[in-house]
Amino acid sequence: MGDPHRVGVVGLGVISRAYLDTLANHPAVRIAALADLDASRSAAVAATIPGAEAMSVERLLASPDVQTVLNLTIPAAHADISLGAVDAGKNVYVEKPLAVTFPDGRTVIDRAATTGVRVGCAPDTVLGTGTQTARAAIDGGLIGRPMSASAVMVTAGHERWHPHPDFYYAPGGGPLLDMGPYYVSALIHLLGPVRAVVGAASRLRPERVIGSGPRTGQRIPVEVDTHVTGVLEHANGALSTITTSFDGVATTAAPIEVRGETGTLAVPDPNYFDGEVRVLALGDTDWRALPPQAGYAEASRGIGLIDMVTADGHRPARAGGDVALHVLETMTALLRSAAEGQRIELTTVVRRPVPVPLTPAEEWRAHYSGHLSTRHQVAGSTDK
Known part of the structure; x- marks a missing residue:
C-alpha cells in the first residue's frame, strides 16, 4: 500500500467543513496542511485534524509535503490560488466555478498542461x-x-x-x-x-x-x-x-x-x-x-477529489478541469449573450465524463488504490 495522497487546503470558510468531513478520515488522502487569511482559523481547524499543520498560503503552496491543493477560496481568488499551485508543480482541485472569467480559467488549464499537473473542479454532486x-x-x-x-x-x-x-x-x-x-x-x-x-x-x-x-x-x-x-x-x-x-x-x-x-x-x-x-x-x-442505478452512494463534497486520486491516471477524472472550463465558458457566454443580444458559439469541446457505476458507500469510503505515484499525482476566496 502506498502512502495517502497529501492535500493542502486553502480557504477555511463555510464550505470547507463539508470537504473536511469527507476527506479527513479517508484512507486515500491525508490533510497535510491548512491555510486561511485568518491564521487563528487555520490553527483552530488544524487542531481538529491529526497530522495537519496550519501555515500561510505562501508556505502551503511551496510546501514539499503537499501534492494537491484544495482551493476553497472565494471565486475572485480561484484563479490566483490555482495558478500559484500549478506554478509550484502541484495539482489543484478548486471549488466551483473554475475562475471568475473564461480567460482566467483558460489560463489555469493551459498552464497546468504545460507544467504537467492536473486540474479538477467542483461540482462533484x-x-x-x-x-x-x-x-x-x-x-x-x-x-x-x-x-x-x-x-x-x-x-x-x-x-x-x-x-x-x-x-x-x-x-x-x-x-x-x-x-x-x-x-x-x-x-x-x-x-x-x-x-x-x-x-x-x-x-x-x-x-x-x-x-x-x-x-x-x-x-x-x-x-x-x-x-x-x-x-x-x-x-x-x-x-x-x-x-x-x-x-x-x-x-x-x-x-x-x-x-x-x-x-x-x-x-x-x-x-x-x-x-x-x-x-x-x-x-x-x-x-x-x-431505484439508484449508478453513482457514488451517500456521497459528499470531496468525492470528486477522491475520484481523481483513486483514478491514478488510469482513466480521466470525472470532475476534471476540462469539464469545468467548458461549464465556465457556457456560463460566461450566456452572460455575454445577454449583454450583447446575440447567439454565442463556444470554443471549447469536451467529452462527457466517464459514467460512475453504482458504488456503495462502504466501498468508496474504504477504497485506496495503493499504487499512487509522483508521476500520476492527481488534481484536476480566501474564505468561502
Whole structure:
C-alpha cells in the first residue's frame, strides 16, 4: 500500500467543513496542511485534524509535503490560488466555478498542461446517485432519443442565510456563476457538451439586506445580474433551457427535466448527491420512481477529489478541469449573450465524463488504490 495522497487546503470558510468531513478520515488522502487569511482559523481547524499543520498560503503552496491543493477560496481568488499551485508543480482541485472569467480559467488549464499537473473542479454532486441514475436511464434508452431539457434554480437570495454574502453580489457572483455550475454540469453529464448559447438577464434591485449573523440588517450593493435565463444548444442537437435566479421565493418546476421521444425524466436537484429520479413513459398516466442505478452512494463534497486520486491516471477524472472550463465558458457566454443580444458559439469541446457505476458507500469510503505515484499525482476566496 502506498502512502495517502497529501492535500493542502486553502480557504477555511463555510464550505470547507463539508470537504473536511469527507476527506479527513479517508484512507486515500491525508490533510497535510491548512491555510486561511485568518491564521487563528487555520490553527483552530488544524487542531481538529491529526497530522495537519496550519501555515500561510505562501508556505502551503511551496510546501514539499503537499501534492494537491484544495482551493476553497472565494471565486475572485480561484484563479490566483490555482495558478500559484500549478506554478509550484502541484495539482489543484478548486471549488466551483473554475475562475471568475473564461480567460482566467483558460489560463489555469493551459498552464497546468504545460507544467504537467492536473486540474479538477467542483461540482462533484453530479457524481452521486441522483444525476448518475438519470444518466444511466438516458444512456439505456429509457426515454428514447433525448430532445430537450430544462433546468431551474430559483431562490430569494443567499443574503437571507449567509452572514457574509457580499461576494454573491460582486463580480464573479450572481445566481449563474454561483449555482449554475451544478445545473450546467449535470446537463453536460446527461446530454453532452454545449456548442452555442443564447441568454437574457436582469438586475432589478440595487442592493440586498443581510438577514443573519453579526451584520444583520446591513445593506450591500448588487453589482451583477440576479436573474439569468437562456438556451443551450447541445452538440447532439438537444436544446436545454436554463433559469437561475436570486429574485424569486420558490418554484414548482423540477430542478431538471429531460424530455425524450418516448418519455420524460424528472432529475433531482444537482446541488445534492442523491434524490429520486422519476420517469413518465409515453402513454402512461403516473410517474414511476427509479431505484439508484449508478453513482457514488451517500456521497459528499470531496468525492470528486477522491475520484481523481483513486483514478491514478488510469482513466480521466470525472470532475476534471476540462469539464469545468467548458461549464465556465457556457456560463460566461450566456452572460455575454445577454449583454450583447446575440447567439454565442463556444470554443471549447469536451467529452462527457466517464459514467460512475453504482458504488456503495462502504466501498468508496474504504477504497485506496495503493499504487499512487509522483508521476500520476492527481488534481484536476480566501474564505468561502
